[in-house]
Amino acid sequence: MRTPLTDMLGIEHPVMLAGMGGVSYSALVAAVSEAGGFGCLGASTMPHDQMVEEMRAVRRITDRPFGVDLLTAMPGDMTPRVQALIDEGASVFVAGLGVPTEVVRMCHENGVLVVSMCGKVSHAIRAVDAGCDLVVAQGTEAGGHTGQVATLPLVPQMVDAVGTRVPVVAAGGIFDGRGLAAALCLGAVGVWVGTRFIATPEARAVPGYKERLIATGEDGTVVTRAYTGKTLRAVRNSYTDQFERHPENLQPFPAQVLQATSDGAFHLGGDESTPDIDIERECYPAGQGTGAIKDLIPAGDLVRRFVEEAESALARVRGAIRL
Ligand SMILES: Cc1cc2nc3c(=O)[nH]c(=O)nc-3n(C[C@H](O)[C@H](O)[C@H](O)COP(=O)(O)O)c2cc1C
Structure with missing residues (x-):
C-alpha cells in the first residue's frame, strides 16, 4: 500500500x-x-x-x-x-x-x-x-x-x-x-x-501488562496525572482512582514520576522479570482501542x-x- x-x-x-x-x-x-x-x-x-x-x-x-x-x-x-x-x-x-x-x-x-x-x-x-x-x-x-x-x-x-x-x-x-x-x-x-x-x-512489558490489555474493555482506561503529573491515558485502577479523589496530592511533571515510583506504582522500562508489580496500582498506559485486543x-x-x-x-x- x-x-x-x-x-x-x-x-x-x-x-x-x-x-x-x-x-x-x-x-x-x-x-x-x-x-x-x-x-x-x-x-x-x-x-x-x-x-x-x-x-x-x-x-x-x-x-x-x-x-x-x-x-x-x-x-x-x-x-x-x-x-x-x-x-x-x-x-x-x-x-x-x-x-x-x-x-x-x-x-x-x-x-x-x-x-x-x-x-x-x-x-x-x-x-x-x-x-x-x-x-x-x-x-x-x-x-x-x-x-x-x-x-x-x-x-x-x-x-x-x-x-x-x-x-x-x-x-x-x-x-x-x-x-x-x-x-x-x-x-x-x-x-x-x-x-x-x-x-x-x-x-517489552512489565508483568501483567499484556494480560491486562486483553482483559480491559474500551471503557477501562482513564486520563490521569497520577503517574507523571501530565495527562496520560492508562488502565484505570486503585492508584488512578486515589488521585481522582484527591487531585490536591498530585505533583507537577516530572516530580510525580518520582512519587509514583516511590509508591511502587511505576516500573515502565522494566520487563517480565521486574519484581513487586502490584497489578492493581501499576502504570499500564493504554488507549481506548484496548477493548479490541x-x-x-x-x-x-x-x-x-x-x-x-x-x-x-x-x-x-x-x-x-x-x-
Ligand atoms: C506504553 C506507551 C508509552 C508511550 N510512550 C510514548 C513516548 O515515550 N513518546 C511519545 O511520543 N509517545 C508515547 N506514547 C504515545 C504513542 O506514541 C502513540 O501516540 C499512542 O500510543 C497512539 O495511540 P494508541 O495507543 O491508541 O494506538 C506512548 C503510548 C503508550 C501506550
Whole structure:
C-alpha cells in the first residue's frame, strides 16, 4: 500500500510503530521494520547507553529504516541523544511532548527527518513553522500522554491546517485496518499505532501488562496525572482512582514520576522479570482501542494484517456506495 508516507520513509506499508517508552525496544522495532512498516524505538525511558545499544540491536536484525522517539519535555540535554541517533543510523527523530526546535537543523544537516507528536492544530502549526517534516495527529483516545481532542475531528482539521506543507499521520485508538482505511479517508498518509503493538510477543512489558490489555474493555482506561503529573491515558485502577479523589496530592511533571515510583506504582522500562508489580496500582498506559485486543499477535503479522484489512475495508466501501 503506497502513500506519500511510504515514499518519504522508504517503507512498504503506511503503518508506524509508536515510539512507546518502556515498550518499543529493539525486538519490536526490528519486527515492524522488517515486515515493511516503520519501527520506532521508545527511548524516553532509556539511559543514553541503553538507547545506543538498542539501536545497534535493531541494526543486527534488520537493515530497514527505523526511528527513535524522545520526550522533548524531559529535563536534560537533547543534543547528545540526537547526535547518537544520527551516528547509529536512525532515519527519523520523533519528538513527543513539545517541538524540538534546537535540534531540527542538526537532524536535517544529517539527513534525518523530524516528526512532531501533536494533540492540537496549533501544536502542528508551531511544529511545521519550526521545520518539522511530518506531524502525527494524536487524538485523546491514545494510550500514553494525550490531549483532549479526539482522532476523528483532529486529523482532518490538522490536514486542513498543515497538510499542504507536510504529511499528517493519524494516531489514537487505531487498532486494525479499518482504522487505517478511515485515517486515509480523513486525509492522513498513514497511521502511528501504539496500544495494539503492546499485545505482541516482541513488545517489552512489565508483568501483567499484556494480560491486562486483553482483559480491559474500551471503557477501562482513564486520563490521569497520577503517574507523571501530565495527562496520560492508562488502565484505570486503585492508584488512578486515589488521585481522582484527591487531585490536591498530585505533583507537577516530572516530580510525580518520582512519587509514583516511590509508591511502587511505576516500573515502565522494566520487563517480565521486574519484581513487586502490584497489578492493581501499576502504570499500564493504554488507549481506548484496548477493548479490541483479544490475544497476542506477532508484530510482523499485525503490520500485514493492517494493510490487508484496510484494502478490504476500502473495497467494501467502494462496493457499498453507488455514485
Ligand atoms: C506504553 C506507551 C508509552 C508511550 N510512550 C510514548 C513516548 O515515550 N513518546 C511519545 O511520543 N509517545 C508515547 N506514547 C504515545 C504513542 O506514541 C502513540 O501516540 C499512542 O500510543 C497512539 O495511540 P494508541 O495507543 O491508541 O494506538 C506512548 C503510548 C503508550 C501506550
